[in-house]
Amino acid sequence: METIHLKTVDPISQELLRSASRQGLDLPWERFEKLQPQDGFLRLGLSCPFGCLQGPCRIDPFGRGPAKGVCGLAREEMVAGLLLRLCLQGTMEALEAVPSGDRPRAIRYSRALGAMVSQALAKNDQHDLSLDDIFKSSMLLSRPSSTYWQLLAQALRLSLLTLGFQEQGALATTAPSLPCTAGYATLAGRAIRIGLCGEPSTRLVFELGKEVRRMTTTPAQLVALGSWLELDGRFLPIACTSGESELLVSSGAIHLLVAGAGTDPGLLSLCEKLKIPVVVNGQDGDAEEIVGRARKCFESRSQSDLFGDAPPVPECQVLLSASTIVPASGWDLTGKIGLIGGSDTPQLSLGKLPADLAQALSEKGLQLAGWGDAALWVLKKKSASDETALPFLALANRQGPLAAVTALAGVDKLESLQGICFTGMKSCLELSAALGLAAIGCRVSVATPLPIQGSREVLDALSRLLQQNGGQLRHSDHPADARELTEWFTNP
């Protein structure tokens, strides 16, 4: 209990944590603590990632135990192979977000991104990307027969492919921006609440929206739990960040959970424990019936207004399209720009790094934009503090920083971008995109350790490959704090 302030900086979340602890509920932090220390070989990248059943083979990082796998695979190739495997996963995730009708035969880039990708490939003597790169990468990962250089070069190709898919998977809307509200204050008042998590189907969100609007006797509401979901020309209210989802569900304020693709199993078992109905993506059923189940759950609970006093977060406009970011942002392009974003991680106190970093960078005169959980934290801080509002723009989560990067490149002002910081990572997509951004020449920093620390040679080779195009991927052996990241941003 005494470590609650280390888990999250949000006072309401801290209160919810206390109450969850009284109820004996198992939340991500407890699970994370029980898992300490996590598998050291995997954390270092020294557990073989190849598709092989002779293993599992692991390499002793301290040199007394095995130095090679059964097949003779050495430490460098093992680490580089893991990076390739993670990037392959990330690329597939990015491809999944491209609408299936649009699934490309060839990759289509915007002019700005296309030029950056071509330059990155040319600098590393690489030929054009194609969808075959996905197949080639899986084959490279079936048996280890390539050098670590080849594996790294392929990982970089995939990361560039990831950027292309991310661009093609952008939200299908012509609006330059969409309004969004966030924070626990979106839950003020009594209402039947349906929480949406992960990536539920657009059709289901639309149908539920229609049904909810019909409810007149008892108001009903759709709220997103850490997801950025569009409905009727705005984002659904985002009640909490992804890291707080279980916490919010544990409060009893959600009366039905729609578990879209990517929902954590912990959330499902929590709902089961608390007898909160769940609708799993793909087994949607009828919207009317779903809302009916939520109502039943609502009626069976005591209805206190848990979040009546939550500080309201001002509505923000989330910038969507690269072509309109520059005019809409009001950025002074002769000044400095910093991008911060990424997912919550239990490795760091939720919200602390994004909020502290945004504050520090703003004081140093950087103009800021961000995406994902990190952006939500900065927005929450804006409301909580009485200080003059922190200037901060929200970017669409799907593309993360990519839209801002291509927007700046489009007006030939990429040099004003000081850096891009991922304050936390949850998915391989984030890793692959971070690597892709570094490959096109951006300075990218990841605040949490990446699982490739097991080989100095691979780390050095990766830096050299990225440097050839002026890019950088900073990461380290410990979760970074705002001070060191501010230093990194301000001293290129």
Add this chain to the structure above:
Amino acid sequence: MKVIAVHLDRCTGCKTCELYCATERGSNGKTLLRAVQERPLPQARVRVEGSNEVPVAMQCRQCRQAPCLDACLTGALRRDGESGVVVIQENNCIGCWTCTLFCPYGVIYPWPQRKIALKCDRCVYMEVPVCVDVCPTKALELIDVDQYEDLLRVKRAETAADLQRKNRLDGALLLDLVERAGS
């Protein structure tokens, strides 16, 4: 006197104990990700041996009559009065490794890069030994040697109860008698 007991039935051979022993006790960085970049490479004082079927974590048994202590030429090995643990005073160790030849378990190791011998001192200055703390299956446990008898009593009781649950013939099977009688 407290020693580290190894529950053979619980050890999965994951080597977490090795990694974190080397990190916490052998590195300057004190985190795994830093430790692997250090030179000379940190070394663990516990080693996991055996096979997939029976992995065994092995560290110094802190023998009551320790051959290593008697073998040490310079007096670098000594028994800590309070804890009873055999500790090595690195400054006095000349790296002759005589002790390593005398240890019946092979758990005091030469460390050529630093020219000293290396052994488990049960993390005597810490509340809980690192390996005990990190073992994901609780295969390692810090126990008082005086509790041995209690532990063995529990084991005997468990075995007796097990036999009672089965029929007597199974008990004979346990001793490998039936098959032999048949052969």
